[in-house]
Amino acid sequence: MPQFTPTQMAPTQMMRRDFFTSAASGLGGLALASLLSGEEASAATNSAVNPLAPKQGHFPGKAKACIFILPAGAPSHIDLFDPKPKLRELNGQPVPESLTKEVRFAFIKKETAVLAGSARKFTAHGECGTELSDFLPHLGGQADEIALIRSLHTDAFNHHPAQLMLCSGVPRFGRPSMGSWLTYGLGSESENLPGYVVLTAGRGSSGGVSNWSSGFFPSTYEGVVFRNQGEPVLNLNNPPGISTKMQEASLNAIRRLNQQRGSISNDPQIASRIASYELAFRMQAAAPELIDISKESKSTLDAYGVTRKEPEKTNFRGGGPDVYRKFATNCLLARRLVERGVRFVTLMHASWDHHSNINAELQYNTGMADQPIAALIADLKQRGMLESTMVIFAGEFGRTPLAENRNGRDTSKLGRDHHPYGFSAFMAGGGIKGGQVVGKTDDIGWAPVEDPVHINDFHATIMNRFGFDHHRFTHPFKGLNVRLTDQGGKVVKKLLA
Numbered sequence: 001m002p003q004f005t006p007t008q009m010a011p012t013q014m015m016r017r018d019f020f021t022s023a024a025s026g027l028g029g030l031a032l033a034s035l036l037s038g039e040e041a042s043a044a045t046n047s048a049v050n051p052l053a054p055k056q057g058h059f060p061g062k063a064k065a066c067i068f069i070l071p072a073g074a075p076s077h078i079d080l081f082d083p084k085p086k087l088r089e090l091n092g093q094p095v096p097e098s099l100t101k102e103v104r105f106a107f108i109k110k111e112t113a114v115l116a117g118s119a120r121k122f123t124a125h126g127e128c129g130t131e132l133s134d135f136l137p138h139l140g141g142q143a144d145e146i147a148l149i150r151s152l153h154t155d156a157f158n159h160h161p162a163q164l165m166l167c168s169g170v171p172r173f174g175r176p177s178m179g180s181w182l183t184y185g186l187g188s189e190s191e192n193l194p195g196y197v198v199l200t201a202g203r204g205s206s207g208g209v210s211n212w213s214s215g216f217f218p219s220t221y222e223g224v225v226f227r228n229q230g231e232p233v234l235n236l237n238n239p240p241g242i243s244t245k246m247q248e249a250s251l252n253a254i255r256r257l258n259q260q261r262g263s264i265s266n267d268p269q270i271a272s273r274i275a276s277y278e279l280a281f282r283m284q285a286a287a288p289e290l291i292d293i294s295k296e297s298k299s300t301l302d303a304y305g306v307t308r309k310e311p312e313k314t315n316f317r318g319g320g321p322d323v324y325r326k327f328a329t330n331c332l333l334a335r336r337l338v339e340r341g342v343r344f345v346t347l348m349h350a351s352w353d354h355h356s357n358i359n360a361e362l363q364y365n366t367g368m369a370d371q372p373i374a375a376l377i378a379d380l381k382q383r384g385m386l387e388s389t390m391v392i393f394a395g396e397f398g399r400t401p402l403a404e405n406r407n408g409r410d411t412s413k414l415g416r417d418h419h420p421y422g423f424s425a426f427m428a429g430g431g432i433k434g435g436q437v438v439g440k441t442d443d444i445g446w447a448p449v450e451d452p453v454h455i456n457d458f459h460a461t462i463m464n465r466f467g468f469d470h471h472r473f474t475h476p477f478k479g480l481n482v483r484l485t486d487q488g489g490k491v492v493k494k495l496l497a
Contacts, residue, residue: 051220052188052195052279057467062431062497064189064388065338066182066462067345069373071365072163072205073317073353074423076399076416078445079118079362080133081424082150086443087401088117095402099446104157106418107355107406115444116403116414119359128435135366138374144435145377145386145428147495151439151448154397154420154455155487159353162396162420163207168215169459169484176215176475178459179344181484182466183221184214185473189341192286194279197337198223198346199330201368202318205350212346216477220276223346228291228329290336293329303379304328305371316364317351324368331372335379338389352395355404356415377428390430390465394458398423401444422447425458431465433497456489464491 078084095113103110122131126143139146156162161171168175176184179196188195198212205211212223254277258270293301301307305328314320327349334345349369354361373393380386399416422441428434440450463470463484470489474481 050187050191051218052183052190054187054189055185057185058469058472059467061186061465061467062388063390063429063462063465065343065345066179066390066392066430066466067334067338067347067376068178069347069349069369069391069393070163070166070205070211071349071352071369071393071395072207072211073159073351074162074395074397074399074418075352075365076118076354076358076362077150077422077424077441078399078401078416079120079358080136080366081148081426082441082445083120083122083131083133084118084401084443084445087115087445090115090444091117103421105400106158107404108400108402108417109405112405113402114405115401116416119414126435128437130435130437133366135363136370138370142374142377142428145381146426146434147428147432148424148426148437149439149453149458149492149495150422150424150437150441151450151452152394152398152423152425152455152458153448153452154423157397157418157420159206159396159418160210162418163205163211165455166394166396167207167211168213169456169489170487173210173213174215175213175482176217176221176484177212177223178462178484179212179223179346180214180217180221181463181473183343184217184475185468186343186466188343190343191341192279192282193290193337193340193342194224194283195343196221196223196346197342197344198225198348199228199333200225200348201323201326201330202320202349203351205348211348216482217475223344226287226291226333228326228333286340290340291333293332293336296332300332300379303375304332305375306332308371311364311367314364316361317353318349318361318365318368323349327368328372331376335376335383335385338380338385339383354399354415355406355417357413358399358415380429386429388430390432390462391428392425392462393427394425395423398445401446419446427495431497432495436494438492438494451492451494453492454489456485456487457492458489459484460489461492461495464496 093115095115100110120133120135122133124131125140128144130143130148132140154162154165156165156171165171167177183195214222255274258274261270306325308324310322310324314323330347334347337345352365377386377391380389397418397420400419404415404417422445438451439448439453441447442449460470463473470483470485474483
């Protein structure tokens, strides 16, 4: 390859920019942006390498893939996971000042706040006898696979910082999400799909893209948003008139130009860019096949609820046209993604932010989520995949055991405020010991009284199951060795199988 001085390269650089402007559209320009927005993307050498090549953790991990279901807005633990008969007895009574004196609320007015018991009926399920709400009958059938944590607590009481805390370990911008950490640390088993994929239903969440950001990692490790119908990634397909042969020729030309520039600059970003272009090219065949569920059996589609009738009333916080089908399809696609070697899948649905009318709106949301999630766990198990696939259901915090009372709101249409002091989440598979409840909150579901699990303990436990010592799993950034659990965290040994 000819060598050029910087002066000689200047005209070529201008031509190269012009070439990218025209040729990139033949690669599905904006689709590539979700993979290539990393000008900072790095690789070990200037040769074309795969930054998502599979790697090993600190020790053999039990989990190989993760499906993280995020009910953004925060589901009520008191109405779904944590039965509180005493709270029902105290329904409507004033709140002791000692309980709320040092507490901040998003909306509740302390001086007129009253306790609010749940109208839900809780029933024991499985051999383990875990009690779950009558809104979760299908998940009850998977109780023996589930580890239910009733003692989670977090540091933020508003949605966006709390979602950042849940997804990236700290309540501020600029840090990699869990999916990015695991994809960075372990790579991906898939050659034709991104290592980290995001599927959404319902309206957008408070945290938005920051919930699957790669932070200071190269954008290769960022979550790529897929759609469950039509074009899987926006602008992935070629524009009219651009054939596969033409696109391949463009790719080869871009690769040669990148390699030429790389041989001069020794810039490791260029090798990663080459790999990303080529992944996008392979995705054009792999992604449409992924979302084509027509070859799935009718019994599978029925089990996930893809074929269910949509509710007549859908104008709830988490509602809208076709939301039940979309969420069910996303659960099925999550299994298909993991089958194809994708490391981390986020299923996002919003909103579970029930400041009023919680009984009707929570019934809508759980009606959407209960059947597909239970089917996902059962499907993974019968395919022999649950052992190595961790399924997580966790919101950013819980809801208050107090009725929302802002602006004279009618408390007969019960709503609950944000509650970071104690809430619930569940895990299944991937080296997690199912059929148990870990932790306990007090009689009204306010705070943990047994086995408290901070959100960073939750992260440390997840990292452990994937083969990482969370203290040693670090990345240098601005002179510090940064980790997901910078604010602390310990492995919750009761959760380990």
